[in-house]
Amino acid sequence: MTGCLRIAIGIVLLAHLGLGLLAAYNRLGPERGTLLLDECRLRVDPGGGGLIAAVIGHRAPLALVTVSQYAPAGSGPPAAERLAAFGFSVDPERNAKAVPRRAHVLVEAEGPHVDAVSRGLPPGAPRPVLLVDVAPEAGPLRPQLGDGRGRALARGIVAPLRKGDAVILGLRLAAPHLAIAAADRALLRRLGERPAGPCRPRFVAEIAYGAASDPLVRNLRPLERPLP
Amino acid sequence: MSPRRDAERRLDAIAGFREEARRLEAMGLLNLGPAEKKAIASYHDEVLRDLEADAGLKGSARPAAPWTMRLAALLGALTLGGIVLALLDRVWGGLASWLQIAVALVAPLVPLLLAEALFRTGRDRFFVLLATWFAVAAFALDLRIVTAILNHPMDFAIVLAVGAFAAALGHRHLDPLLTAAGTFAAGAALAAIVALADGATAAALLHRADPVLLLGIAAWSVGAFAGRWPHVIRFGWRLAGLLLAGPTALLLTVRDASLLIAAAGSAAALESGLLALFAALALFLGLQRGWRESAHGGLVILWLLAIAVAHRWLTGALPAPVEGLLLLLAVAILFGLGRLLNGLLATAGERS
Numbered sequence: 001m002t003g004c005l006r007i008a009i010g011i012v013l014l015a016h017l018g019l020g021l022l023a024a025y026n027r028l029g030p031e032r033g034t035l036l037l038d039e040c041r042l043r044v045d046p047g048g049g050g051l052i053a054a055v056i057g058h059r060a061p062l063a064l065v066t067v068s069q070y071a072p073a074g075s076g077p078p079a080a081e082r083l084a085a086f087g088f089s090v091d092p093e094r095n096a097k098a099v100p101r102r103a104h105v106l107v108e109a110e111g112p113h114v115d116a117v118s119r120g121l122p123p124g125a126p127r128p129v130l131l132v133d134v135a136p137e138a139g140p141l142r143p144q145l146g147d148g149r150g151r152a153l154a155r156g157i158v159a160p161l162r163k164g165d166a167v168i169l170g171l172r173l174a175a176p177h178l179a180i181a182a183a184d185r186a187l188l189r190r191l192g193e194r195p196a197g198p199c200r201p202r203f204v205a206e207i208a209y210g211a212a213s214d215p216l217v218r219n220l221r222p223l224e225r226p227l228p
Numbered sequence: 229m230s231p232r233r234d235a236e237r238r239l240d241a242i243a244g245f246r247e248e249a250r251r252l253e254a255m256g257l258l259n260l261g262p263a264e265k266k267a268i269a270s271y272h273d274e275v276l277r278d279l280e281a282d283a284g285l286k287g288s289a290r291p292a293a294p295w296t297m298r299l300a301a302l303l304g305a306l307t308l309g310g311i312v313l314a315l316l317d318r319v320w321g322g323l324a325s326w327l328q329i330a331v332a333l334v335a336p337l338v339p340l341l342l343a344e345a346l347f348r349t350g351r352d353r354f355f356v357l358l359a360t361w362f363a364v365a366a367f368a369l370d371l372r373i374v375t376a377i378l379n380h381p382m383d384f385a386i387v388l389a390v391g392a393f394a395a396a397l398g399h400r401h402l403d404p405l406l407t408a409a410g411t412f413a414a415g416a417a418l419a420a421i422v423a424l425a426d427g428a429t430a431a432a433l434l435h436r437a438d439p440v441l442l443l444g445i446a447a448w449s450v451g452a453f454a455g456r457w458p459h460v461i462r463f464g465w466r467l468a469g470l471l472l473a474g475p476t477a478l479l480l481t482v483r484d485a486s487l488l489i490a491a492a493g494s495a496a497a498l499e500s501g502l503l504a505l506f507a508a509l510a511l512f513l514g515l516q517r518g519w520r521e522s523a524h525g526g527l528v529i530l531w532l533l534a535i536a537v538a539h540r541w542l543t544g545a546l547p548a549p550v551e552g553l554l555l556l557l558a559v560a561i562l563f564g565l566g567r568l569l570n571g572l573l574a575t576a577g578e579r580s
Contacts, residue, residue: 004400005344008393009337015371015389016333023378051313051320054376055369102383155381174381182324189321214379 026210033145033152034208034218035109038201039194040126041065046188049179060177061188062205062217066107068171069117069130082169085136088160092167100159104213105171106133106141110150124198131171134158138213155213175215178207184220191222235279242272273350277402293352305358325377332374336367340397347401360401364394364410387417399453408450415446422499438499444473445506452513452522463521470525473506477532504533515569518577523569531562 043063053059080090086101108114108130118127131154135141138153145151154173161170180188191202206219252258260268293301320328343359368390375382394410397403419442448469451462507529514523535558542551 004396008340008396008400011389011393011396012333012336012340012367012370015386016329016374019371019374019378019380020329022380047321049321051317051373054320054373060376157381175379177376177379179325179377179379182322185321212380214381216379 022212023214026212026214027216028211033107034206035107035129035150035152037064037109037129037205037207038126039203039205040199040201041109041129042205044188044194046192049185054179061180061185062178064129064173064176064178064207064215066131066173066176067117067128069113069128069132070134079166079168082134083160083167086158086169088167088169090167092160092162098160100157101136102174103134103136103156103158103171104138104141105131105154105156105173106144107152107154107173107209108132108150109152111146114150126199131156131173134169134171152207152209153213154209154215178215178217180217180220184217187220187222238275239279242275246272270348270350274348277350293354298352298354301355301358305362309362328377329374332370332377335370336363336393339363339366343397343401353402356401357403357406360397360403360406363397364390364406367393384417384420388414388421391415391417395449404450407453411446411449412443415442418442438476441473441476441499441503444469444471444476445502447472448506448510448522452510452519463519466519467521467525470510470521470529473503474525474529474532477503477529477536500533504530507533515572515576518573520573523573524566527565527569528562531558531565 041064043065045059045061045063048059049061050059083090086103088098088101109127113130113132114127117130118125121127133141133144134156141153145153155175157172157174159170160167187203194202201223203220203222205217206221207215208218209215249258249260253260316331323331339359339362343356343363346356346359371386371390372382374380375386391410391412391414395407395414396410398406398408398410416439419439422438422442446469448466451465451467451469507526509526510522511526511530513519514521514526535555538554538558539551542554546554
């Protein structure tokens with residue numbers, strides 16, 4: 001009977017050890033790709049990061065605001081073959097009870113697709129962070145990383161979505177909320193709520209996706225003067 | 229002599245020892261120290277709990293607490309938990325990440341050790357279970373918080389860990405409800421992990437036989453390892469588990485019906501191995517503990533597994549009539565093995 005007690009304590013310790021090793025592995029071997037994002041491209045909650053907020057999972061000091069935009073820009077999501085690759089059907093009825101699946105996502109913060117989308121935005125609107133491509137495995141997406149600046153491979157979740165008569169692949173990041181270090185939390189609290197009106201960034205965040213694709217905020221740097 | 233008769237004799241012996249020890253102490257002929265007295269009382273309390281669980285005998289070491297005290301304890305525990313949560317929430321943002329993880333790690337261990345202390349000292353079962361359920365809830369919250377701190381998305385492995393923790397703790401503290409809930413949660417999480425490893429959605433798994441197998445194994449495990457329920461209910465769980473898991477062995481050769489042998493890949497191999505292991509365990513424990521349904525069920529599943537493998541190897545290599553004859557021969561051998569098993573069970577029963 002005491003064996004069960006040892007097993008229970010062992011599960012607690014092993015779960016933490018496993019998560020710790022995964023985080024260490026993630027930090028040891030970051031893949032190519034760092035996103036440099038200003039305040040306007042992040043959802044900032046200076047009061048976020050409390051214990052209850054962490055349990056509920058809807059509030060964090062920082063969260064990425066992303067837009068699904070399949071490459072090449074304007075071509076629309078390539079539905080049928082992507083749906084099949086993830087085991088979904090093009091038949092909306094058959095997908096009615098489909099459970100979302102894990103995926104690898106190519107995230108773009110700088111580059112031609114972001115430029116193309118930004119040109120169509122009203123003046124002063126922040127540049128978007130795009131989810132430009134998706135695949136069940138990371139391999140097919142790696143060649144698109146380029147030199148790695150402004151592009152990263154992230155972990156995402158896909159589900160089939162009905163759009164008119166067609167079915168497309170809906171896409172979101174698996175971990176859009178970002179926990180940050182205590183010093184960075186203090187910095188956000190000092191900055192306080194962003195003033196109303198057009199967004200003028202007051203800080204820049206450097207976000208990296210590591211070997212296990214979990215995001216980590218490497219640096220949060222306040223700007224001496226807010227960007228126009 | 230039957231196990232129940234043995235248990236009754238042990239119960240009487242403990243009661244007699246306690247009465248006689250009190251009498252000898254009163255006469256000054258026995259002088260046990262407080263530590264020795266406590267050690268003997270704790271040991272006997274644990275034996276009494278085991279007897280109560282295994283043979284359904286009532287030999288509780290202490291009288292049950294009144295319901296008002298239980299209600300007060302429940303409300304007190306909930307209030308205390310809420311206060312601790314609110315206090316931590318206020319200071320949480322100022323703590324370093326490593327300290328947050330350390331607090332989260334300690335959170336399930338405190339109620340776990342409290343439950344264990346209450347269990348060992350023979351306190352009312354309600355208090356033990358209250359602390360046990362708190363430990364499981366704290367572990368689930370703990371993993372939720374740690375994954376948020378590490379920016380790691382929650383996945384089925386977390387559900388598997390919490391389910392296994394609940395099942396182990398429920399078994400330790402004689403709570404069949406927690407054991408059953410934990411086992412089924414772990415089984416469902418394992419099914420989802422297998423589906424994802426196979427490259428399918430968890431929903432696609434519902435159209436195949438694999439969840440039936442995992443649910444069957446979970447149900448049998450509840451019947452085999454949940455110590456507190458009466459024998460007839462445990463028998464029912466074991467039988468239901470075998471009836472669920474057994475027929476999936478028949479589906480092994482049907483393509484698209486299961487991940488098992490018909491499919492290729494590591495997930496299929498893992499699941500086939502799991503079925504073989506389960507069948508061998510059911511056969512072994514059935515023989516050891518005199519569970520006839522488990523012994524026969526394990527034997528039938530192992531035999532069906534062997535027939536499925538042979539069928540896969542021989543398909544196309546032999547004419548259909550020869551294959552049919554071999555199938556008849558396999559059924560006859562199974563019948564003979566069943567009779568042999570009956571003999572072994574009878575011998576084991578006489579020896580015990």
